Amino acid sequence: MRVLIVSRDGEVQHTAEVAPRDATDPPQWTPAPPGGGTSGKIVFVQTYPMDGRRILTVNADTGQVLDLSREHWDAYFALSPDGKSVLLNNGRGGFWLAPVIR
């Protein structure tokens, strides 16, 4: 699975291989900064089942991919609309909130 960051006019800005052998959920974006555009925006992607569920981010400016997961973490997430926190779920009934620190 690849994440493509595409400009408004359809030009591919960045291509990030996030789950070459696996599936993802629909990506979730942090909100647009004041003035709009993609500057500073981050795409959060849930992948599974490669090494357990993983949470990756793609920087829309640079295409840099970060893996936020930890070994055996196996978590699902939901991003708040303001992009400031994620709700994490361990798949076994537990959940916890974590701030998004950039």
Place this chain on the structure above:
Amino acid sequence: MKLVIRPVRPDDAAAIVRILNPIIEAGVYTVLDTPLTVEYERDYIASFPQRGIFHVAEDQDQRVVGFESGEPYATYTHAFDHVVVIGTFVDLKERRRGIGTYLFEATLEAANCKGYEKIFTFVRSDNVASLMFYFRLGFRIIGTAQKQAKLNGKYIDEILIERFL
């Protein structure tokens, strides 16, 4: 998926029961514990409060695939007139396709029009998928009501969540 979100009609009762009863019978998504009849649901829709909000989602074949309803938090005082309590139900076979999100957009617009300021609801603590759905829509977790429900002899906590308009 092409969807039409529209206000509920009494003749949607059969479709709603078709969606809701399997969810009730699964026993893991809702605290509702008794399957509904079409007659009961038709009466419920017909007598729905004037300030209530009730939309259904129809797919391209005009088949109802989900619904979301909201009612005033309480009617015994005007102190809660600004609070609406909602519930969202999507056909078990049609989940993860954005239906709930589209329904919520319609609910949000209607809630604004009807003068509500806040949306409130309860989620079973073991239904984390539902909690995550509402979290993505901007709800925040207020707290946990412990042993709030008792189903088949087992206590279940409920998570209280809210979203201001």
